[in-house]
Amino acid sequence: MNTAENNVQRDAAPAIEVRELVKRYADKLALDYLNMNVRTGEIYGLLGPNGSGKTTAINCILGLLTYDSGQIRAFGGKMGPTAYDLKRRIGVVPQDVAVFNELTVQENIEYFCSLYVADKMRRARLVDEAIEFVGLEDYRRFRPRKLSGGLPRRLNIACGIVHQPEPIFFDEPTVAVDPQSRNSILEGIKRLNERGATVVYTSHYMEEVEQICDRIQIIDHGRQIAIGTADELKRMIEAGERITVEAPALSANEALCQRAVSMLGDLEAVHEVTFENDELVVVCSQGEHNLIDVLQVLRSLDIPMGHVSSRAPTLNDVFLALTGTDLRD
Known part of the structure; x- marks a missing residue:
């Protein structure tokens, strides 16, 4: 699909629309x-700490859970x-x-x-396409327990996308896979x-979410706390640059x-200064001259200086700033 076609599609009606959704246990x-x-x-991208409501929201969208109030449209x-007509158009990779x-x-x-496509000829074509898409041509006759590395994950994806659904929900598809398999899945x-x-x-x-997602929604305690592109989210937090000396x-x-x-703490853009293990760490707002000023x-x-580095905020910095650093069950 070319860029113009893709832009037209992105301006179309929402694929999934959730309004004022309430779910109680x-x-x-x-x-x-x-x-x-x-x-x-x-x-x-849909992000949130453990217990934030991500899985509950997805299960409600998929029609696997009832909810107390609100509206879901696909x-x-x-x-x-x-x-059922809507459900068969959706794919899930758990x-x-x-x-x-x-x-x-x-x-x-x-x-x-076969759960979605009755026509045998079309089904055979779709199966071949899915196998080729995930690169399992040499493993057609293997049973899952004989697959190693990231191959079971690729099979999982093929089973979820074979009927060519739209949209597709991917729930942490790269957990516990090697870097090569992770890259293959993301590509x-x-x-x-x-x-x-x-x-x-x-x-x-x-880093995966930042790499592939057009927009990212962060939820916590069952409600939205931020939404936007990765760059827009980074501008929401005070810490824009981390300088290490x-x-x-x-x-x-x-x-x-x-x-x-x-x-250093008196500099206008600086929020925090720490010194530990022979390193000064200076956290600043976003600016063009922070490193020069430090x-x-x-x-x-x-003061004699060794290695100096400057790092822009990451999506992980945003996530921790917005949701906190306490461990979740």
């Missing part, structure tokens, strides 16, 4: 008037447990590999395709999107160390 409010709007043709139609160990790779893919998702598929992607690997001389001169930390202070104090 007894006294616990799992979804707190949650809104989502997944545009047709985009890769939409392709303009009302989604619910009996909306986090856990969900295939039959008694069947071969090809038989597994054929089975899942495959981008190719699906380039062919026109809308993708909803969840992961705890922030090796300065071992400060370990032997406490007074000089305190003076350096104080002077180095000028250190030079004015005649």
Whole structure:
């Protein structure tokens, strides 16, 4: 699909629309008037800590859970447990590999395709295309337990996409796979999107989300706390740059160390200064001259410097700033 065609598709009606969704489990409010709007043709990242409501939201969207109030629409139609015409247009690749160990790779893919496609000739073509797409041509007759590395994950994906659904939900598809398999999976998702598929992607690997997602929604405690592109989300937090300077001389001169930390902390753009393990770490707002300003202070104090680095904020920085650093169950 060319860029112009893709832009037209992304401006079309939402593939998934969630309005004011509320879901309770007894006294616990799992979804707190949650809104989502997944545009047709985009890769939409859905992030949140454990227990934030991601899985509950997805299960409600898929019609696997009832909910207390709100509205869910897919392709303009009302989604619910009996909306079978809409459900067959949706694909799901779950986090856990969900295939039959008694069947071969090809038989597994054929089975899942048969749930959606009755025509045998079309089904055979779709199965071949799915096998080729995930690179399992040499493993057609293998049973899943004989597959190693990232191959079971590729089979899982083939079973979820074989009927050419749109949209497709990917729930942490790269968990516990090697870097080569992870790259193959991510490239495959981008190719699906380039062919026109809308993708909803969840992961705890922030670099993956930043790499492939057009927009990202962060939820916590069942409600949205931020949404936007990766760059837009980064502009939401104060910390825009992290400057690290090796300065071992400060370990032997406490007074000089305190003076350096104080002077750096007085810079207009600086939010935090720490010194530990011979390293000064300066956290600043986004700006063009932060590194120059920091180095000028250190030079004015005649502090010898080793390695100096500057890092822009990452999506992981944004996630932790917005959701906190406490461990979740």
